[in-house]
Amino acid sequence: xxxxxxxxxxxxxxxxxxxxxxxxxxxxxxxxxxxxxxxxxxxxxxxxxxxxxxxxxxxxxxxxxxxxxxxxxxxxxxxxxxxxxxxxxxxxxxxxxxxxxxxxxxxxxxxxxxxxxxxxxxxxxxxxxxxxxxxxxxxxxxxxxxxxxxxxxxxxxxxxxxxxxxxxxxxxxxxxxxxxxxxxxxxxxxxxxxxxxxxxxxxxxxxxxxxxxxxxx
Amino acid sequence: xxxxxxxxxxxxxxxxxxxxxxxxxxxxxxxxxxxxxxxxxxxxxxxxxxxxxxxxxxxxxxxxxxxxxxxxxxxxxxxxxxxxxxxxxxxxxxxxxxxxxxxxxxxxxxxxxxxxxxxxxxxxxxxxxxxxxxxxxxxxxxxxxxxxxxxxxxxxxxxxxxxxxxxxxxxxxxxxxxxxxxxxxxxxxxxxxxxxxxxxxxxxxxxxxxxxxxxxx
DNA sequence: GTATTGGTGGATACACCGTACGGTAGCGGG
DNA sequence: CCCGCTACCGTACGGTGTATCCACCAATAC
Numbered sequence: 001x002x003x004x005x006x007x008x009x010x011x012x013x014x015x016x017x018x019x020x021x022x023x024x025x026x027x028x029x030x031x032x033x034x035x036x037x038x039x040x041x042x043x044x045x046x047x048x049x050x051x052x053x054x055x056x057x058x059x060x061x062x063x064x065x066x067x068x069x070x071x072x073x074x075x076x077x078x079x080x081x082x083x084x085x086x087x088x089x090x091x092x093x094x095x096x097x098x099x100x101x102x103x104x105x106x107x108x109x110x111x112x113x114x115x116x117x118x119x120x121x122x123x124x125x126x127x128x129x130x131x132x133x134x135x136x137x138x139x140x141x142x143x144x145x146x147x148x149x150x151x152x153x154x155x156x157x158x159x160x161x162x163x164x165x166x167x168x169x170x171x172x173x174x175x176x177x178x179x180x181x182x183x184x185x186x187x188x189x190x191x192x193x194x195x196x197x198x199x200x201x202x203x204x205x206x207x208x209x210x211x212x213x214x215x216x217x
Numbered sequence: 218x219x220x221x222x223x224x225x226x227x228x229x230x231x232x233x234x235x236x237x238x239x240x241x242x243x244x245x246x247x248x249x250x251x252x253x254x255x256x257x258x259x260x261x262x263x264x265x266x267x268x269x270x271x272x273x274x275x276x277x278x279x280x281x282x283x284x285x286x287x288x289x290x291x292x293x294x295x296x297x298x299x300x301x302x303x304x305x306x307x308x309x310x311x312x313x314x315x316x317x318x319x320x321x322x323x324x325x326x327x328x329x330x331x332x333x334x335x336x337x338x339x340x341x342x343x344x345x346x347x348x349x350x351x352x353x354x355x356x357x358x359x360x361x362x363x364x365x366x367x368x369x370x371x372x373x374x375x376x377x378x379x380x381x382x383x384x385x386x387x388x389x390x391x392x393x394x395x396x397x398x399x400x401x402x403x404x405x406x407x408x409x410x411x412x413x414x415x416x417x418x419x420x421x422x423x424x425x426x427x428x429x430x431x432x433x434x
Numbered sequence: 435g436t437a438t439t440g441g442t443g444g445a446t447a448c449a450c451c452g453t454a455c456g457g458t459a460g461c462g463g464g
Numbered sequence: 465c466c467c468g469c470t471a472c473c474g475t476a477c478g479g480t481g482t483a484t485c486c487a488c489c490a491a492t493a494c
Contacts, residue, residue, distance in 0.1 A: 047453090111398040114401055114404060118400055126404065143359075146354065146355060187347055210426055242481080253445070254445095264480095
């Protein structure tokens, strides 16, 4: 098997899934492939180009959901697929919104969402569309990042409350006990039981509703 | 002047503003301070702790906007202050949503937004509040990241259309000319004239309106 | 006054990173 | 047969975060 961009990207994704983006290095990828580090530069000009490659592979999976019947179903499907992809490849969320996504598959999902939104009732001209796409993408990016971050700290501290109190506790609980952050304290203590996917979906529909009915600016 | 966490954080912020987060290293900070690299470890345990320090300094500036009369004005002020801070310190957007923000000033602005939102009409119980905070923060994070990213590519390619076509063009215009991404093409070509702050504000009010009036899930 | 101790600032060292560069081996053409 | 070219490869460089050790210097004990 003669090495290829696809193979390189695939093993890079595997390593990033396992050890995070920080734990990813060209040397490790090359070692995994049984090759000298410099071989990779025959297929990729930069590490950042390799990253773009990896990102577009993930977008390919997102693009697979294809087009649904209604514009709203399409948007929902893409959003959920993006979230699912980010949960499968947590490094993806580190890169979401942080660099232009110009790979062919990224453009494909961009096209699909834009086309869907342009069929929404309150989206009349291209300015409306620009804003709608911006708002939707901003929400998806922010939500997914937040969820992945929470998942990471949950994993690093242990999920049960005792371990949580023990690790974040010394600092955070002391902070919350100062009484200066009562609302945050309530959120931390009482608000942990909500289902993540449900919350995502709820907020997504809220935002979609907001976008698709005009209001005065 | 005997060196302190504040001084270290301040010069680190200066360097990050000038050269980005990638161009920031403990050695450069130390050199800037006229000190050996290892001295910094007397004040900071990690590079990531230093990063947390820097982040909280920025949050301090955001928290300065203080509380306004109405909940809505408060939320708007915080959101715009966050955006302004990120535009002043672009590295801030790289870190937004990517790690827990637990510094005292970060908690303060979290408290302020949560308290404000809890006074919104459609936010009745703590679950509503959790969702509202999540949606708002997700939007802010996503929007700011996106705007900073766009600004970076605009700066790197030059802002006029000719330079843009010349740098992104060879690839992107070829992509768009395939005709596979008609909606994206329209957005890229016709949609560049929108004012960023206006768009941010428009989408922000849209989302706020969506949050603060209940709907069926 | 001298010896000892403790702590503070600095230099060196290590493992690792992305990547530039020089060499070498194989092969087609004159 | 020999030359030149191309494709591959290892080594090397400048950088990173950080652990460890070392030199100095002040203050205390005798």
